[in-house]
Amino acid sequence: APFLHSAAVAHGKAWFGSELDTFSGEQYDQAFMTVWNDSRIFGSTTPGNTMKWEFVEPQQNTFNFSQGMQTVALSKATGKDAHLRCHNLVWHEELPSWVVYQPYDSWTNITLAAAMINHITKTVRGFGSNCYSWDVVNEAIDDNAQWRNTIFYQYMGKYYIPIAFAAAQAAVKSIGADIKLVYNDYNIEFPGAKQQKAVELVQLIKQYGIKIDGVGFESHFVFGETPGASAQMQAMQSFTSLGLNMYQTELDVRFPSLPPTPATLAQQASDYYNTIQACMKTPACQGMTVWDFDDAYSWVPSTFAGQGDACLYWANLTRKPAYEAVYQAI
Numbered sequence: 288a289p290f291l292h293s294a295a296v297a298h299g300k301a302w303f304g305s306e307l308d309t310f311s312g313e314q315y316d317q318a319f320m321t322v323w324n325d326s327r328i329f330g331s332t333t334p335g336n337t338m339k340w341e342f343v344e345p346q347q348n349t350f351n352f353s354q355g356m357q358t359v360a361l362s363k364a365t366g367k368d369a370h371l372r373c374h375n376l377v378w379h380e381e382l383p384s385w386v387v388y389q390p391y392d393s394w395t396n397i398t399l400a401a402a403m404i405n406h407i408t409k410t411v412r413g414f415g416s417n418c419y420s421w422d423v424v425n426e427a428i429d430d431n432a433q434w435r436n437t438i439f440y441q442y443m444g445k446y447y448i449p450i451a452f453a454a455a456q457a458a459v460k461s462i463g464a465d466i467k468l469v470y471n472d473y474n475i476e477f478p479g480a481k482q483q484k485a486v487e488l489v490q491l492i493k494q495y496g497i498k499i500d501g502v503g504f505e506s507h508f509v510f511g512e513t514p515g516a517s518a519q520m521q522a523m524q525s526f527t528s529l530g531l532n533m534y535q536t537e538l539d540v541r542f543p544s545l546p547p548t549p550a551t552l553a554q555q556a557s558d559y560y561n562t563i564q565a566c567m568k569t570p571a572c573q574g575m576t577v578w579d580f581d582d583a584y585s586w587v588p589s590t591f592a593g594q595g596d597a598c599l600y601w602a603n604l605t606r607k608p609a610y611e612a613v614y615q616a617i
């Protein structure tokens with residue numbers, strides 16, 4: 288039987304995984320969970336929302352790990368805990384209002400740095416060694432390949448990035464754990480200005496002797512516009528040559544207009560195939576994670592109006608051609 292995680296492990300990868308979003312009630316959907324629970328299909332997970340700043344630290348210095356711990360528990364029950372990708376510590380979205388909507392200019396670089404370091408330190412300690420990796424900084428580069436103008440950037444400049452990684456490194460050390468520290472972004476999966484900026488980001492961190500273990504390629508692709516396997520491998524090479532591991536972290540391939548046809552489904556399958564091949568052919572690429580496997584819970588329709596059908600399974604949990612293509616690519 289075509290089991291994706293088993294096949295990935297048999298071919299030298301650490302996992303094939305799927306996101307889990309307990310906020311959308313997936314854990315109560317028995318048909319969904321029968322697939323997600325199957326440790327032969329999925330051997331890793333990433334919480335879709337519950338570990339984000341807004342939910343973990345809703346008021347300054349008041350922490351709530353219980354929602355994220357639900358995903359920890361579900362992954363432990365189904366053998367996914369060895370590769371739980373904790374997500375994320377510093378991002379410009381899903382921030383609590385106390386970070387974003389301070390009265391104008393009430394932060395300073397010092398106070399915001401302290402708040403960010405406190406968030407990172409206590410969140411890393413809170414989830415502790417349940418995490419295989421942390422996406423320390425998420426999407427710090429904008430679509431013009433400039434440093435994204437986040438609140439952190441506004442007060443600290445690009446230096447918030449090495450500061451965040453240094454805080455994460457210190458927090459991991461303080462609990463004696465081994466947790467991979469990752470930079471995660473989209474549109475860096477192929478050579479170009481944004482991928483080059485991400486290389487600059489890695490160098491910025493490394494130049495201070497601060498630890499970064501890997502880069503996550505989100506891989507939110509559009510059918511027919513997905514970069515080819517060799518372009519994706521070339522982009523991976525730009526990071527692996529700096530000694531980093533790679534991960535495909537949020538893979539999906541959406542249709543800009545619906546419904547798909549047999550021909551466009553075949554193209555989607557080939558886009559998935561090429562993407563998985565890029566990881567399979569890159570020794571330092573550790574694992575592949577889809578940003579949900581079931582169209583019923585995909586983030587795409589609510590984010591990109593009129594788009595969808597991006598997952599490996601239809602909403603009725605039958606498999607698309609893309610599923611078989613992924614299996615073949617592994």
Ligand code: XIL
Nearest residue numbers: 308335336374425426471505537586
């Ligand atoms: C998305 C979630 O899937 C949605 O439920 C939420 O409303 C918004 O965030 N890049 C990331 C993920 O790194 O955290 C995002 O997840 C998708 C884009």
